[in-house]
Amino acid sequence: MHITFCAVEAVPFAQTGGLGDVCGSLPLALAKRDVSVTILLPRYKFIDAKKFGITPVDKHLSRAVLSPNLDVYFIEHDYYGKRDGIYGDNGDDYPDNLERFQYFCSRVLKTLEQLRKKTDIIHCHDWHTALIPIYLKDQYKNSSLASARTILTIHNMAHQGVFPRERYPKLNLPATYNSAHYLEYFGQINFLKGGIVASDKVTTVSQQYAKEILTKEFGCGLEGVLKSRREPVEGIINGISHDVWNPATDQKIARTYAKDELMHGKTANKAKLQQLLKLPQRDDAPLFAFVSRLVHQKGVDLILEVMEQFLALDVQVVMLGTGERQYEKQIKAYTDKYPKKIWANFEFNDSLAHQVYAGADFFLMPSRFEPCGLSQMISMAYGTVPIAFKTGGLADTVESFNAALSKGDGILFNRFTKKDFFQALRQAIDIYGDQEKFYTLRQNALAADFSWEHAAGEYIKVYQCLLSA
Numbered sequence: 001m002h003i004t005f006c007a008v009e010a011v012p013f014a015q016t017g018g019l020g021d022v023c024g025s026l027p028l029a030l031a032k033r034d035v036s037v038t039i040l041l042p043r044y045k046f047i048d049a050k051k052f053g054i055t056p057v058d059k060h061l062s063r064a065v066l067s068p069n070l071d072v073y074f075i076e077h078d079y080y081g082k083r084d085g086i087y088g089d090n091g092d093d094y095p096d097n098l099e100r101f102q103y104f105c106s107r108v109l110k111t112l113e114q115l116r117k118k119t120d121i122i123h124c125h126d127w128h129t130a131l132i133p134i135y136l137k138d139q140y141k142n143s144s145l146a147s148a149r150t151i152l153t154i155h156n157m158a159h160q161g162v163f164p165r166e167r168y169p170k171l172n173l174p175a176t177y178n179s180a181h182y183l184e185y186f187g188q189i190n191f192l193k194g195g196i197v198a199s200d201k202v203t204t205v206s207q208q209y210a211k212e213i214l215t216k217e218f219g220c221g222l223e224g225v226l227k228s229r230r231e232p233v234e235g236i237i238n239g240i241s242h243d244v245w246n247p248a249t250d251q252k253i254a255r256t257y258a259k260d261e262l263m264h265g266k267t268a269n270k271a272k273l274q275q276l277l278k279l280p281q282r283d284d285a286p287l288f289a290f291v292s293r294l295v296h297q298k299g300v301d302l303i304l305e306v307m308e309q310f311l312a313l314d315v316q317v318v319m320l321g322t323g324e325r326q327y328e329k330q331i332k333a334y335t336d337k338y339p340k341k342i343w344a345n346f347e348f349n350d351s352l353a354h355q356v357y358a359g360a361d362f363f364l365m366p367s368r369f370e371p372c373g374l375s376q377m378i379s380m381a382y383g384t385v386p387i388a389f390k391t392g393g394l395a396d397t398v399e400s401f402n403a404a405l406s407k408g409d410g411i412l413f414n415r416f417t418k419k420d421f422f423q424a425l426r427q428a429i430d431i432y433g434d435q436e437k438f439y440t441l442r443q444n445a446l447a448a449d450f451s452w453e454h455a456a457g458e459y460i461k462v463y464q465c466l467l468s469a
Ligand code: ADP
Pocket: 016, 017, 018, 019, 021, 291, 292, 293, 320, 321, 322, 347, 348, 349, 350, 353, 372, 373, 374, 375, 376, 378
């Protein structure tokens, strides 16, 4: 089976969030199962050719071979090669993102054709690649790609690629596609809508989110379009890479620890983290961490709403994130006021993120909505207990702790209110104070298995089903 992955982020080359994790890790897991995978990515300025062994193919294209059945092609253009960011700089999107991602979509198909790449399935990810199924239908009817089937995986309904209708001519498509059946959406162009309509299969990244996006609350206006598809949207939960997120082998953390060394490992990493961040080295106060984009989706405002009250308790807080300035400013006000209780930094720092996952006791994830979420799974892999709102992938991956039954691997709250969130935080502090309970909860979190093996198996079933249809 030959699968082509089209995405604008993939680890280790380019990442701002979970999309990058998925598009780098899933191909690796598929390749291990004898699926041949080609990834197509934009060649961003910050991708280091030497480090990754990238060599030029021609002036539009370069390539890296990761394993015998996994290679990556990079589409070259000033759109990517002369910018510092993927989507924008300093929190603002690039004004020409329509042109940037349209170019990528159209170039992907040209590249596949030019390379005579055998492709059974073109797997697109999010709105940036959602024009591909339309170009395939419109411009490749008589080409070697004509028999390729398409899948669109939605990683986040909130990002759809909506642009003014006047810019339609830039898409190089006939007027037929500028209609309510395809790209037109309330007088604008909507890339994601076009992809949902034109692809052979639509999937998303958890079963719960697959149900939620059919509702007005989570569908972000496209619930009707999703419901009108003949086949239901399928939810496949993401995995995490155990080569990357494994406390037993992680060279980025102060002390590696195997499952049976959990308590010692956590204590040592917590002390090191406190030392690094200049927080008092105390093991009697729980340390709560947040590693995320600082955006509305992630419930940063909810954390800020309870912060004053929370910091009045005997706790420590670590926040690492990039995003909206307003949140940075408010968090900074707390770090200035309570430097011994809260530390924050506003950068993307992978190495520090590893140390935080390893050193924290609890992980804060009060997302308003969460298609899948990786951070809760990563924190569990390090024995760090997630505190999460029961939504989307969080509901699918975290089970509320029941002390009487010694079951459950996290703390969930059911209503997105300050009161419920604060109650969850209090519950965490209480559990932390009871060594036996906390040990059980931590062990349960550590025992949860979110490997890519499982997800790869599910995707292979979807691919097979599509090819036999
Ligand atoms: P999303 O994709 O919505 O941002 P996920 O939970 O799916 O959220 O994935 C977030 C990923 O990005 C995790 O691997 C997390 O550790 C990482 N991450 C987010 N912010 C930072 C940061 N500031 N520094 C390092 N890693 C980060």
